[in-house]
Amino acid sequence: MKSQTRYLTFETRRRRELVRITGEVASLAAESGIQEGMVLVSAMHITAGVFVNDDEPGLHADLEAWVQRLAPGPSADDRTPGPDYAHHRGGEDNGDAHLKNLLIGHQVIVPITRGRLDLGPWQQVFYYEFDGRRPKRVILKAMGE
Amino acid sequence: MKSQTRYLTFETRRRRELVRITGEVASLAAESGIQEGMVLVSAMHITAGVFVNDDEPGLHADLEAWVQRLAPGPSADDRTPGPDYAHHRGGEDNGDAHLKNLLIGHQVIVPITRGRLDLGPWQQVFYYEFDGRRPKRVILKAMGE
Amino acid sequence: MKSQTRYLTFETRRRRELVRITGEVASLAAESGIQEGMVLVSAMHITAGVFVNDDEPGLHADLEAWVQRLAPGPSADDRTPGPDYAHHRGGEDNGDAHLKNLLIGHQVIVPITRGRLDLGPWQQVFYYEFDGRRPKRVILKAMGE
Numbered sequence: 001m002k003s004q005t006r007y008l009t010f011e012t013r014r015r016r017e018l019v020r021i022t023g024e025v026a027s028l029a030a031e032s033g034i035q036e037g038m039v040l041v042s043a044m045h046i047t048a049g050v051f052v053n054d055d056e057p058g059l060h061a062d063l064e065a066w067v068q069r070l071a072p073g074p075s076a077d078d079r080t081p082g083p084d085y086a087h088h089r090g091g092e093d094n095g096d097a098h099l100k101n102l103l104i105g106h107q108v109i110v111p112i113t114r115g116r117l118d119l120g121p122w123q124q125v126f127y128y129e130f131d132g133r134r135p136k137r138v139i140l141k142a143m144g145e
Numbered sequence: 146m147k148s149q150t151r152y153l154t155f156e157t158r159r160r161r162e163l164v165r166i167t168g169e170v171a172s173l174a175a176e177s178g179i180q181e182g183m184v185l186v187s188a189m190h191i192t193a194g195v196f197v198n199d200d201e202p203g204l205h206a207d208l209e210a211w212v213q214r215l216a217p218g219p220s221a222d223d224r225t226p227g228p229d230y231a232h233h234r235g236g237e238d239n240g241d242a243h244l245k246n247l248l249i250g251h252q253v254i255v256p257i258t259r260g261r262l263d264l265g266p267w268q269q270v271f272y273y274e275f276d277g278r279r280p281k282r283v284i285l286k287a288m289g290e
Numbered sequence: 291m292k293s294q295t296r297y298l299t300f301e302t303r304r305r306r307e308l309v310r311i312t313g314e315v316a317s318l319a320a321e322s323g324i325q326e327g328m329v330l331v332s333a334m335h336i337t338a339g340v341f342v343n344d345d346e347p348g349l350h351a352d353l354e355a356w357v358q359r360l361a362p363g364p365s366a367d368d369r370t371p372g373p374d375y376a377h378h379r380g381g382e383d384n385g386d387a388h389l390k391n392l393l394i395g396h397q398v399i400v401p402i403t404r405g406r407l408d409l410g411p412w413q414q415v416f417y418y419e420f421d422g423r424r425p426k427r428v429i430l431k432a433m434g435e
Contacts, residue, residue: 001146001291001435003326005403036148037288038185040328040399044410046343051247053191058231059243065231066244070215070360086348086355098349099356102341102394104247109185109254109399111286113150118284120189139408141401143327143434144288145146146291181293182433183330196392198336203376204388210376211389215360249392254330254399256431258295263429265334289433290291 004032004142007044012132016067016076018060019127021138025110026117028140035115037144041125042107044137047097049104049128052119063128071099073130097130104128112144149177149287152189157277161212161221163205164272166283170255171262173285180260182289186270187252189282192242194249194273197264216244218275242275249273257289294322294432297334302422306357306366308350309417311428315400316407318430325405327434331415332397334427337387339394339418342409357420361389387420394418402434 006028010019025039041050053059064076073082073096085095110125111118119125127138151173155164170184186195198204209221218227218241230240255270256263264270272283296318300309315329331340343349354366363372363386375385400415401408409415417428 001327003435005326005401005408036150036286037146038286040401042399042401044408044413046410046412052251053243053247056232056235058234059240061231062240062244063247066216071356086351087346089348090346095349095352098343099352102343102353105250105395106342107399109187109252111150111185111187111284113284113286118150118189118286120191120282122191123189137410139401139403141326141328141403141408145148181295181431182291183431197396198388198392201377201380203379203382204385206376207385207389208392211361211392250395254332254397256295256330256332256429258429258431263295263334263431265336265427267336268334290293 002034006140008138009135011135012129014076015078017129020124021127022125025125028142029112032142034112034142034144037112039110040141042139047094047131048136049101050107051104051126052108052123054122055124067100071096094131100130147179151285153283154280156280157274159221160223160277162274165269166272167270170270173287174257177287179257179287179289182257184255185286187284192239192276193281194246195252196249196271197253197268199267200269212245216241239276245275292324296430298428299425301425302419304366305368305422307419310414311417312415315415318432319402322432324402324432324434327402329400330431332429337384337421338426339391340397341394342398342413342415344412345414357390361386384421390420
């Protein structure tokens with residue numbers, strides 16, 4: 001089995017922000033020389049998500065409203081405080097970000113077939129920062145033959 | 146590492162529909178000859194889910210009510226319109242289906258042990274169509290030794 | 291490709307309970323001798339979750355309140371009955387546990403790099419029992435080279 005690993009670092013300017021990373025995943029798959037296998041894309045933090053969906057601004061606005069409805073927190077630009085969570089007793093203010101991480105998920109597997117990412121026509125890989133403005137990492141690990 | 150890939154195509158009659166696919170996953174695992182490994186089962190669309198749960202009609206009714214409560218949309222038979230999403234500005238009507246995809250997840254890994262799917266007694270693999278009546282694909286990729 | 295498989299069994303005293311299992315996952319990774327690869331950690335039941343997040347009691351209290359808000363059920367110690375689900379028609383009382391399983395997810399992949407679990411500083415692996423007081427299993431399967 002071949003494998004290749006890379007780490008991406010993000011430091012977003014806003015509390016919450018979406019970053020498309022399909023290109024980085026495709027580039028690692030190509031460099032690995034793997035013909036059949038997969039790339040694991042996994043956030044190394046507990047306040048960030050990784051998901052596959054459409055790169056469409058309206059959808060991204062819906063997504064922001066949705067994560068706020070199901071796991072309420074400060075506004076994306078941090079001008080509005082969120083509800084108080086038990087997690088905040090120790091001085092944290094990111095209780096919502098932990099729940100958003102569990103709602104969206106922190107990892108995906110992207111299959112590689114015949115040397116290329118085997119995604120559907122609209123599938124793009126995204127990093128979803130839920131508590132930004134500091135360096136956060138994602139691991140990409142390609143495995144296969 | 147051995148690998149084997151297959152694509153399933155679904156074209157459901159209703160907007161939302163559940164399809165059990167454990168048999169297809171088991172069949173690919175058997176054909177692959179893999180003794181120890183896994184099968185990745187992953188929707189290639191952003192408006193469909195893949196999950197593991199019980200094959201029980203009451204549960205499936207609860208699940209339908211639940212995805213509608215957390216990510217509201219048109220009724221399963223499309224007779225009732227859903228709320229308006231920002232994603233609909235471009236003419237789409239499936240904003241809810243994108244959120245349901247993120248709620249349920251679009252992929253699972255099924256382990257293979259001693260040449261067989263290593264699932265618990267009640268675990269069945271399902272495809273959950275959230276925006277049907279057109280051909281949609283799922284990739285199955287077995288990997289292992 | 292090397293692989294190694296282990297099953298963990300849990301029998302919690304309460305209906306809902308969190309168990310940290312990072313140590314068990316690390317121990318299997320070490321014994322497998324795998325330098326580059328991954329461990330699949332997957333519940334074999336449809337009423338239990340596996341996730342990665344912080345080991346912080348306030349967060350765990352928030353998580354309990356959150357799964358109860360989004361998929362209501364009996365209290366963790368079972369003193370309060372939950373709402374009635376269609377799944378209960380056959381005599382079951384754990385409809386909420388199936389939905390909580392889908393909300394949290396039933397599996398994660400932990401990468402192995404240079405022979406060690408490649409987790410971020412705050413990432414811990416947890417088993418989340420949603421319908422305890424009977425033996426339930428989790429499969430750990432290490433795969434790699």
